[in-house]
Amino acid sequence: MRTFDLTPLYRSAIGFDRLANLLEQRADAQPSYPPYNIELVNEDQYRIVMALAGFSRSEIEIVTERDALHVTGRKQKDEVQRTYLHRGIAARDFEQRFQLANHVKVTTASFDNGMLTIELVREVPEALKPRKIAIDGGETVQALEQRQAA
Numbered sequence: 001m002r003t004f005d006l007t008p009l010y011r012s013a014i015g016f017d018r019l020a021n022l023l024e025q026r027a028d029a030q031p032s033y034p035p036y037n038i039e040l041v042n043e044d045q046y047r048i049v050m051a052l053a054g055f056s057r058s059e060i061e062i063v064t065e066r067d068a069l070h071v072t073g074r075k076q077k078d079e080v081q082r083t084y085l086h087r088g089i090a091a092r093d094f095e096q097r098f099q100l101a102n103h104v105k106v107t108t109a110s111f112d113n114g115m116l117t118i119e120l121v122r123e124v125p126e127a128l129k130p131r132k133i134a135i136d137g138g139e140t141v142q143a144l145e146q147r148q149a150a
Contacts, residue, residue, distance in 0.1 A: 034073070034094055044122040048098065053114040054089050060116060064106050069098040071116070103128075 036050040052060065052073060061072045073094045101122065108119045 033090060033092070034096065036096065041119075044124075046104070046120040046122075048116075048118040048120070050096070050116040050118075051114065052111075052116050054091050055114070057111050060111065062106070062109050062118065064100070067100045067102070069100055069106060069118070069120075071096045071098075071118070 034050050034052055036048060039047040039049070041047050048069075050071065055073050055075065059074055059076060061070075061074070063070045063072070071094075075091050075093055078091075100120070103124050104120055104122045106118060107121050110117050
């Protein structure tokens with residue numbers, strides 16, 4: 001079991017309680033099924049690829065709420081009684097949760113050859129992007145903002 005001492009964070013950072021709680025929760029939770037990759041495509045684009053062999057589109061549900069992405073698979077019961085000598089393909093239900101950073105949105109999802117691909121993008125609103133402020137009678141803030149928008 002891993003433990004983190006987050007005391008230095010609490011001493012110098014304000015408003016990061018949620019991050020500290022997330023780190024503490026995730027230290028123990030390491031889900032291994034289904035296997036997945038998280039890729040950094042560009043500076044503000046991400047891709048999650050999950051291997052879902054044996055699942056169909058109708059058995060997979062993707063839901064985003066606030067700052068979380070939930071991918072759930074509910075396998076339909078097979079009506080045919082089978083006798084397996086070896087069962088290496090998992091056919092169990094799963095629920096995978098991903099914590100999303102601020103302004104990260106799911107753009108598309110596709111399912112092809114047993115691989116679920118979820119595309120995400122970080123869209124920071126203009127109001128939250130850095131802007132330059134003029135000092136003492138220089139250009140006005142509005143003029144700077146208009147020049148940045150152009």
